[in-house]
Amino acid sequence: MTVSETPRSSETPGGSDPTPAATASPGGSAEQRQPMDWWVFGVAAALVVAFIVWGTLSTHTLSAVAAAVLAGVMNAGGWAFVLAASGFVVFALWLAVSRYGKIPLGRDGEKPEFRTVSWVAMMFSAGMGIGLMFYGVSEPLAHFTSPPPGTVPADSAAALDVAMATTLFHWTLHPWAIYAVVGLAIAYSTFRKGRRQLISSAFAPLLGERRSEGTFGRAIDILAIFATLFGSAASLGLGTLQLGGGLQAYGLPPLGDLLLVAIIAVLTIAFICSAVTGVAKGIQWLSNINMVLAAVLAIVVFVAGPTILILNLIPTAIGDYLGNLSQMAARTAATGGDATAEWLASWTVFYWAWWISWTPFVGMFIARISRGRTIKQFITGVILIPSLVSLLWFAIFGGAAINLQRSGTDLASQPTEAQLFGLLDTLPLGSVLSIIAMVLIAIFFVSGADAAAVVMGTLSQRGSITPARWVVVFWGVVMGAIAIIMLLVGDEGEALTGIQNITIIMAAPFAVVMVVLCVALAKDLRHDPLMLRDRRSVAVVEQAVDYGTKNYRDGFVVSVKPHPGMHGSSEDAGGTNGAAGGAAPPERT
Template sequence: MFWPAALIILGFVLYAVIGQETAADHVQTVQDEIVGNLSWFYMALVSLFVIFVLWVGIGRFGDIRLGKDNEKPEFSTLSWLAMLFAAGMGIGLVFWGVAEPLNFFDAPMPGTGESDPEKAQFAMVRTFLHWGIHPWAIYVVVGLAVAYSVHRKGRPVSIRWALEPLFGDRVKGVWGDVVDVIAIVGTLFGVATSLGFGVMQVASGMHFLDWVDDPSSKTLLVILIACITAIATLSVVSGIGKGIKWLSNINMGLAAAIMIFVIIAGPTLFIANGMTESTGAYLQEVARMSFDTGATHGDEGTSWVNGWTVFYWGWWISWAPFVGIFIARISRGRTVREFVCGVMLVPTLLTFVWFAVFGGTALQQQMNGEHDYTKDGVSTNNALFEMLDTLPGGTFVAGVAILLIVLFFVTSSDSGSYVVDMLASGGDPNPPIWSRVFWALAEGAVAIALLLASGSGDTASLDTLKTAAIVIAFPFSIVMIGLCIATLKSFREERKAYLEAKQRKEQERLVDETVAVIEEGFDNGTIPSGGGNTDDDGGSDLLTKPKP
C-alpha cells in the first residue's frame, strides 16, 4: 500500500499547490454536492451508528473479548483512556472549547429563541451533540471491527481484514487495496490539515501574549510545524508504549490542570449549574437533534445544519480510519462492553465537562456584559486566549494552553503517522522505524508545502485539502456500513460457537455425573454387580432403591 498511497498524496498536493483556485473550486463543488444533496443520509447514518454500537456493547455480545479468552488489557485503563482521548479529539476541544458555543450564541440555528438564555442553552446543547456520543460512535464502528479482526482472529492491522466476514478472500484483491489506500490518504489529509490550521491558533496565541509581532508570518508557521513534526517523529519512533503513551498522559494532566484553574477562578456555581442543566437538555433533545436536517426552517435551516452538523459528521468519518485503527491497536484484552463504554461514554462525559467549563464561562461573561466576544465577530483562533485573559493569572495559563495545544498536535501527528505506517506496511502492528519517520515527516511536509503555496494570510491550499478529506468521507461511510454488517456477522458466529461449546460442556458434565452416580451405586451395593433378579411383573431389580 506504500507506493499507491504515496503517489496519490503527492499528486493531489501538487494539484492543490499549482492550481490553487481551480483545485479549490473543483473540490468545493464536489463537497457541496455531497453535503447539499446527502445531508439526510449523513444525519440518519450517524444516528444509526450510535444505535448499533450501544446495542452491541450493552447486549449479549458485550462479553466477547478482543483477544484471547483470559487475556489482560495491554495498557492500564487511565493510559488507555488518555491515548484514545488525545488521538480522538483532544486538540479539537482546546480549539473549539470556547469558540463553538460563542459562534452558536452569536449566530444560532433559525428557530432558536431570541433571548440570551435561549441562545446560550441552544449553544451548549448543540455543541454537546457535535462532540458527544455521535463522533465516538463513528470511531467505535471502525475500531471495534478492526480490534476483533486483529486481536481475536489474528489478522493484520488493516480495515480490509475487518471486512473479511462479509467478502471472504476477496479482501485480498483490488477492493481491499482500495479500502486501505482510502484510509491512508484520508488519514494523512486530515492530520496534515489539522496541523496546518492548528499552528495558526498557536501563532495567534503567541501574538495575543505579545510573543510575536505577525501571527500570519509564513516563516513562523513553518518553524512551528517543523518543531511539532520533529517531536512527533521522535515520539512515533519510540512506539506506542513509550512516547505516545507518555505524551498522552502529560496532555491529560495539563488539560485537567487548566480546567481546574478555570473552574476555581471562573464562575464556579454557574459552571456547575450549567453542566447539570445542559446535560439534562441534551438527554431530552438528543433523539430529535440526531435526525434534525433543518428542513422545517427552509433553506436557512438546512444551510445551517449542513454548515455545522453535517460538516462535522463528514469530518469525523474522515478521521474514523485513523482514530478507529489507533484505538483498536491499544485495546487488546478489552471486552466489547469495556471497549464501547470506555470509548463512547467516558470521553463524552469529559467532553461535556470541558465545554461546560470553558464555553460556559465565556457565555456567562457574554450575557453579563463582562466581556463582549461577539463585538467584531467571534475570533475562533483567539477565543480561548481572550477568555483566559479575563481571569486572574490568566496570562500565565494562556501560555500553558499554548503548550497544551502543541502537545495535542504532537499526539495527533504521531498517532496518525503510526496508523498510516501500519496500513502502508501491510498491517504490521510494529512497522519499521524508517517508514514511521517517513510518514511523520510527510505530514509536516504536506502542511508546509500547502501553507507556502497559499498567499499571505490565505489558506486556500489547506482548505482544499481539508475539503478533500470531507469528500473522502462519503465513500468511506459506505465502507463503514460494511463494517457494521461484518461485525454483526462475526459476533453472531462467535456467540453461536460459544453456545454450542457451552451445550457440549453441559452434556459432558451430565454424562460425567451419571457415570459417577452409577459407579458409586456399584461401589456401595445400591446397584448389584450381577445380572440381577426379575420381579414377577417382569421388571429388573438392578436399580431398586436400597432398603431402610
C-alpha cells in the same frame, strides 16, 4: 500517542477456547515487521503527491474545485452523513446490550492487557486534544451568539441551552460511537480471529480471507490512508491556527500564510523526530504531562471563572442534550433550506466527516489497547468515559466564555483561533495560562501526528505495528504538506473553511466503507465460537425438555454430567441436577 505492547503468552488462560486467536499473536502476524505492500503505498503516495503538486501550483483552482465538489456532496449526500452517524450510535449500543456484549476481544477468559485507569487515560489522549482546545471556547460561544437557523434568538437565555446541547451533540455520543464501531471491528478481527491489524482484514467475513488481502482489501486500506491523512491534517491545521492565535495575542501581527507554514514546518519536524526514534515511553510521558496540564487549566478556569454557573450548567446541559437529541440528529437541509445546509456544512456534517476520517487512526489505537475487554466493556468505556470528559470540558470553558460574553466583553468578535486566549487573558495569571495552553496544543500536535504517521505506515506495510522509519517519515512530511494546503485553500484567506471543505470531501468514501464494515462485523460476531456454543446449548436443552415432556410430562429432571470420553473425571464430578416437576427417576437425554 503511541503505545508499546508486551506480547502475551500463547497459552490459553483458563484452559479453553477453540478460537483462532488462541494460537495467534496479539497482532496476528503483525507483531513482526511485514514487507511493504507496494500497491497500497504506491497508489496512495502517487495520488497524495499529485494532490500536493496541484495545491502548490494552482491553489485557487483546487479551492474552486473543492467548493464545487463540496456543494455536490452536501446537496446529494448531506443526509447520508447525518443518517450514518446516528446509525453507528444505534449499532454500537445494540452490540453492547445484546448477547454479543459478552464476547471477549481475545481468548475466552483472557484478562485485559491494560489496567482500566491506563486504558481510559490513553483513550483520552488518542481521541481528544487539539479539537477540545480549539473548540472548547469557540463552539459554545458561536452557538450562543449565532444559534442554528430556525431555533432561538441569539444571546438569549434559550440560546445558552441550545449552545450547550448542540455542542454536546457534536462531541459526546455520536463521535465516540463512530470510533467504537471501527475500533471494535479491528480489535475483534485482530485479537479474536488472529488476522492482521488492517481495516481490510475486518472485511474477511464478506470478502473472504483471500479477497480481503487482494484488490478489494487494498482499495479499502488506501481509502483508510486517505481518511487518516486528511483527518489528521485537519487537526494539524486547527492546531496551527490556534498556536498562531496565541502568538498573535502576544503582539505578533495578524496571521499570514508565512507564519502558518513556519508553524507547521517546525512542528512537523518535531513529530517526525519523535516517530522515527521509537521512544514510545517518551510520547506516553508527554501525553501524561498533557493530561495533567489540561486538568490544571480546566481547574483554574473553573475556580477563577463563574463556578456556580458552571455547576448549574452541567445538569442543565445534560437535560437539554437528551431532550433535543432526536431533533438535532434529524436536522437536514429539508428543515431550513440553504441557511441550514450552510450551517450543517460548517458544523454537524463537518464534525461527522472529521470523526469518520479519524476512525482508522483512533480505531486502530483504541483496538490495540483494548485486548481482553468484552464488547460490552469496550463500547461502554469508549463511549461513556470520553463523553463525560467532553461534558465537563465544554461546561467549564463554554460556560466561562458565554458568561464573559453576557457580562459585556465581546469575546465572539475575536478570531475563532484566538478566543481561548481571550478568555484566559481575563483570568489571574492569564499570560501563564496562555503559555500552558500553547504547550498543550503543541504536544497534542506532536503526539497525535506521530501516532497518525505510524498508523499510515502500518496500513502501508501489511499491518506491521512497527513500520519502517522511512515510511513513517514519508507520511509525516506528506501530512504536514497537506495541512499547509488545507489552510491555503480557504475562501479569501479563511483557512478554517478550507480545512472543513476538504475534510468533508475526503471522508465521504470512507463513510461508505464504515457502513459495510458494520455488516461484516455483525456477520463475524454471529459466527463467533461463543455464540455457536450458546446456540448449540440452547438447542440441546430444548431437545432434552421436549423429550422429557413427551415421555414423562412434568415428571422428569435434566442431568448434566461429564462426557464419558473425558478422562480423569468421575461420573458425577462437576455435575449439577436441575429438577422440574415431580419425582420421577432422572432420564439421561
